[in-house]
Amino acid sequence: MIYTITLNPAIDYVVKMDSFEQGGINRSEYDYKEAGGKGINVSRVLHQFGQSSTALGFVGGFTGKFITDSLTELKIPYDFVQLQQDTRINIKIKTETDETEVNGLSPAIGEAEYQALLAKLKQLKEGDIVVLAGSLPHSLSKTVYRQMVSLLNEQGAIAVLDTSGTPLKEAIQASPVFIKPNHHELADLFDEEVRDDYDIVQLAKRLHQDYGINHVLVSMAKAGAIYVGDSGVFKLLAPKGKAVHSVGAGDSAVAGFICKWYETTDARKAAAYAIAAGSATAFSKTLCTKAETDVLLQQVEVIDLSRR
Incomplete structure (x- = not known):
């Protein structure tokens, strides 16, 4: 369950x-x-x-x-x-x-x-x-x-x-199975600068290896995400589209990962579905549907970074 x-x-x-005028009268569409x-x-x-x-x-x-x-x-x-x-x-x-x-x-x-x-x-x-x-x-x-x-x-x-923030810093001490920080939150965790994919991979590996977190999915907004965990290291390129609704995109990605992992126990498939779900919400006026997610899944490209 x-x-x-x-x-x-x-x-x-x-x-x-x-438009929004601070201090004035605003009317909604x-x-x-x-x-x-x-x-x-x-x-x-x-x-x-x-x-x-x-x-x-x-x-x-x-x-x-x-x-x-x-x-x-x-x-x-x-x-x-x-x-x-x-x-x-x-x-x-x-x-x-x-x-x-x-x-x-x-x-x-x-x-x-x-x-x-x-x-x-x-x-x-x-x-x-x-x-x-x-x-x-x-x-x-x-x-x-x-x-x-x-x-x-x-x-x-x-x-x-x-x-x-602090709740994340505290909670990783207890080794959750999955976390989904964005690249800014990942940098804050270790108080280090993240300049490129290599930096993200190295910090995510520390979470996986030193803290015993099985699956680390680092989101990077329109740039996609990087996965580090039991299934290896890979980058997921997000589908192209116009972002109109950022609220709930990260939650949709979490739901996408859980849903596909629950069905298949395949983290690579789960991570790809996560990116498709997050993108589907970002491109919609509200939370994504399965049909929207399935369409965008075909556009998610997975690049192996295991040698990094």
């Missing part, structure tokens, strides 16, 4: 306008609201791919109800811990040339709520895949993902991690 954990979910309120948060996005894309998952995490208030109602409508199972405070709202303003984000303040999570989530994780079984994705609420320790990865490892579950 696949589970996704979103500790800091949100309603994403997306507003499209011709259109707007929409959707259940957001990286883990929830992964569950939504997995659903598009025909793969079931259960969404875990924290929700509360009328905004939390919007998220659970949205997942119910999409027929995505969930088992959230309920909070007294409202789930946050993130505003994403899109113009023809820019994207501006205003992320809301996350609700406080107490020790009782945190322990309630851990109790759910302790029920998971060997071989279950668990996606830990997104930022941490301000009320939780920066070591939370590290604690969760350690717990999942003890139970024989497969920890997939997609976060950044």
